[in-house]
Amino acid sequence: MIQQRANFDWMLKELADGVPGIAMIVVLSADGLRIARHGGDPDTADRVAAACAGLQSLANAVAQEIPTSEGEMNMVLIEMDRGYFYMMAAGPNAYLAVLADMICEPGMMSNRMRDLVVRIGAHLTSPPRRNGQTV
Incomplete structure (x- = not known):
């Protein structure tokens, strides 16, 4: 697992503080490894990151x-019974994912994520890996 990078903390906190209703933010690699998170617990963030790998592959197809x-x-925007899931390409082989409740306004969220x-897109990158090793 990639360790959470301390320099992401303030960036993700700023997004969470700026949009009401955010439960969790995850930065992940294209192969589903968590790079950073804000909110939620690490195990949930790891599961979200792994699920996002399949979702981004499907969306690209x-x-x-x-x-x-x-x-x-x-x-990608998914509306659920009591909230929303957002995932956005964030740099080479990296994605930004957000889980939010129903008070979160989708237009505002997508604009803030894009901003x-x-x-900071250059910092939200993950080098490609082959057989678990960085290439």
């Missing part, structure tokens, strides 16, 4: 079928 698309997923990615 669907994006490739859209004739006017460049074939890459930018953002965060634009501002």
